[in-house]
Amino acid sequence: TTVTLDAVDLQWAIILQIFMLIWYSPVEHLTVRNLTFRGPLEKLTEYAFQPLLSSVEQLISLDGSMKALTLEHVRNKVYYFNQGILYRQFSEMNIANLTIADAYMPHMLCPNKTSSFQCLNFSHNALTDELFQNCGTLVDLKLLILQKNKFESLRKVSFMTSRMKSLTYLDMSNNLLRHDRAGVQCQWAESLAELDLSSNQLVDAVFECLPANVQKLSLRNNQISNVPSGVAELKSLEELNLASNRLADLPGCGGFTSLQFLNVEMNSILTPSADFFQSCPRVRELQAGHNPFQCSCELQAFIRLERRSGGKLFGWPAAYVCEYPEGLRGTELKDFHLSPLACNTTLLLVTALLLT
Numbered sequence: 001t002t003v004t005l006d007a008v009d010l011q012w013a014i015i016l017q018i019f020m021l022i023w024y025s026p027v028e029h030l031t032v033r034n035l036t037f038r039g040p041l042e043k044l045t046e047y048a049f050q051p052l053l054s055s056v057e058q059l060i061s062l063d064g065s066m067k068a069l070t071l072e073h074v075r076n077k078v079y080y081f082n083q084g085i086l087y088r089q090f091s092e093m094n095i096a097n098l099t100i101a102d103a104y105m106p107h108m109l110c111p112n113k114t115s116s117f118q119c120l121n122f123s124h125n126a127l128t129d130e131l132f133q134n135c136g137t138l139v140d141l142k143l144l145i146l147q148k149n150k151f152e153s154l155r156k157v158s159f160m161t162s163r164m165k166s167l168t169y170l171d172m173s174n175n176l177l178r179h180d181r182a183g184v185q186c187q188w189a190e191s192l193a194e195l196d197l198s199s200n201q202l203v204d205a206v207f208e209c210l211p212a213n214v215q216k217l218s219l220r221n222n223q224i225s226n227v228p229s230g231v232a233e234l235k236s237l238e239e240l241n242l243a244s245n246r247l248a249d250l251p252g253c254g255g256f257t258s259l260q261f262l263n264v265e266m267n268s269i270l271t272p273s274a275d276f277f278q279s280c281p282r283v284r285e286l287q288a289g290h291n292p293f294q295c296s297c298e299l300q301a302f303i304r305l306e307r308r309s310g311g312k313l314f315g316w317p318a319a320y321v322c323e324y325p326e327g328l329r330g331t332e333l334k335d336f337h338l339s340p341l342a343c344n345t346t347l348l349l350v351t352a353l354l355l356t
Contacts, residue, residue: 001065002029009036012078023066031070039078067096074103084109091115100125110135117141123171124148129156136163145171147196154179154202154209158186167191173198173218179209188212197222198241207232207255220244220263227251242267243287249273250288253280263287265315270294270324274301277309286312289319295328295336297343303333 087109099121106126127149154177167189177200188211198220218241225246232255239261247267253259269291306313317334
């Protein structure tokens, strides 16, 4: 039921015949790695594909045993041909899962009829914002993975999903996504529950363009310096990853009333707010380590917060280390102590007056 081919270097006509042979077999999962397809010595034109069209159409229309096709590390040695023929062949295959990864693929056509795809993985290609715009035939699609491509507009990505009625998971990590225009409307699939926007170029305005029903959201490794209050009402959000951004403090939970897990590691937080768990009562785990903590009187309240939290600070104590002042650099927060006299200005003044 499973076949894997590696290091395939053949003419496209022969590769297509191999696909046809496997399609007629009981094979359910076909994986082809390191695939190179070639044409004849002369330029391969649309005319050269004409004899194959009947086979292509037959391949598309068959109800075979195959459920999943994976093509990884694809290289094309044919430079002059109508790519639409290839796109149509793959976009209308009657299978549940299709992966075409690391293929330098610049586009993919929207299926002409309602598609059986449930999972599409087009990671590490050259796809742009024009993918699946105004596409209404991917109504059964549940998982869409588009990491490591060339998407730029978060707004266009949202409209791409708007007609995917079953979409629950979307991975847009490692693209060139931006959204810095306030007041621009976005429209996401209502079913979208998990969204990965990590490693893009997003700033604070991203919170104006997020799916309303998202439950797990990753904004790791972007350029976010603040979580605006009163902008995003994400009442279903349970997990939020804001690691490796530019935050100067812990965000509040005004718009995230269901938040349970928050990751703010590797930001620019010097002195975290001590009232975090009061404003975020449902949070069960806070990952705030690996920040440049400034060990001063103000930090004492956060250290006491850890003692009262009942183990909600993930990575404590090893991940929580003083960065400033230089004399305390490398000291774990659990070992940092100042006397009540040093941190209480009123008590210090009274003591000084009495001594005087």
